[in-house]
Amino acid sequence: MTYQEKQNVVNMFSALLITVIYAWLVWQRQQQGQFDLTEDFRQWGILFLIFIALSVVARIIIQIVFHIGNAIATREEKIPREDERDKLVKLKALRNSYYAFTSGFVVSVVGLALGMPVYWIFIAFVGFGMIAEIIDNGSQIYYYRKGV
């Protein structure tokens, strides 16, 4: 497995882990009555901003740990340079990820039109955001293996 493939696997699992842990913590607080996410949309905004900040910090830490772990395991300290093929792979993967997220947005809007509660759109955003990221990283692994 190449460095890029390993990095994508780590990214996929970290996206899944961070989202699931944060969603579980928010769910716990909701159950305890610390806030009411079915009505309080300002709270959704705050939770999203905290989620973005926590995700960035967690990913930086995970990337550092991954790089150190990889360097120890492979004795390869240098990160492979990003070239034209890497950029093309990322571009195609981003396109797939964009399709996934856009589909999620459409599903959310259809849900609203069918009478789902408004907070549903926020939950759908989180869910489809995670799916889009997994598709992004999964696509990169696919293109690295099968060619672009």
Added chain:
Amino acid sequence: MVLKSIITGKESDMARSIVQNNIRRLRFEAGEMTQQQLADEARVSRQTIVAIEKGNYSPSLELAFRLAHIFQTPLEEVFKYDPKEDVPGKR
């Protein structure tokens, strides 16, 4: 689609590019140049050289010329285009 590798002579359904290449042979003729050495000179990763050799990636014109320049040979000697394979719906 089944193509025959120029280098190994083996048939492979993995070969998907209509552009075939002689990089493996040219590396051999350049004093057993390694993929890493070629990658360093061409300013790309070793994985990209591997992908080009396997026919999994068609490089940009810029990189193709750079590779030809490294081997001190015309571009046609490094890459070959097969118009018979370039049929709509065949790939």
